[in-house]
């Protein structure tokens with residue numbers, strides 16, 4: 001018997017019929033730490049939908065933030081994926097964002113030909129302070145009010161770069177969450193493209209990479225839903241005609257009193273491996289905890305397509 005609680009949490013089936021044939025999707029971890037169950041859940045959804053639709057999964061290492069990423073985490077991610085039995089496809093097997101400097105630089109020039117790109121001296125603390133002064137809550141996300149837009153600072157080391165956004169909304173149809181309408185100018189304000197430390201930002205890198213890699217389907221956790229309108233807006237400005245389809249999946253929920261490993265709360269793939277768990281148990285747990293199966297069971301990488 002399956003617990004009522006589990007049935008309530010079970011996902012309604014996702015209609016994949018509107019996905020373009022043989023989609024190209026991607027698994028895009030940031031090597032700022034080891035893989036954990038949240039990443040495994042994303043992998044289960046990504047490889048599962050790719051298998052179910054005849055698509056393939058590209059591996060992209062999102063190491064745009066040079067201060068936080070470490071090569072040993074990248075190696076560990078690749079090794080843990082292999083252990084799970086998840087094989088990326090594509091000719092260039094791995095795209096590393098730290099190798100794409102020229103592409104991001106060109107994209108910023110392209111964006112700047114359409115609407116002003118300007119240097120910005122505001123720190124995150126400055127933006128938060130300004131929001132408070134304007135009577136806005138800063139707990140959700142920081143919204144830049146455009147303080148430096150009129151200053152015409154010369155771009156320089158130690159300054160960020162932002163692109164001016166118009167107030168037009170962006171609409172897209174999420175495969176799980178349905179029609180969405182977002183207005184990036186009201187959510188984030190003018191987007192940061194490069195930070196004061198000289199790192200290209202997540203939003204820019206993803207918009208550029210998804211376009212250059214021909215990604216037609218983006219599958220990621222719903223914590224990234226708010227970024228999607230921005231990425232579509234940037235990609236459109238960069239000349240992309242058809243944005244990817246999007247599927248934002250649920251985040252891992254807490255198990256009801258069960259523990260996967262002896263160590264309380266362990267969710268790192270390395271820890272689970274060290275505790276003697278099998279890849280099938282770990283994949284099954286991630287599927288269960290994102291509502292794909294009503295009760296935990298062993299799942300092999302080759303079976304993931306049957307969940308969709």
Ligand code: GLU
Nearest residue numbers: 028029030062206220224
């Ligand atoms: N690199 C991001 C992360 O690890 C994922 C980005 C994306 O899927 O767009 O959370």
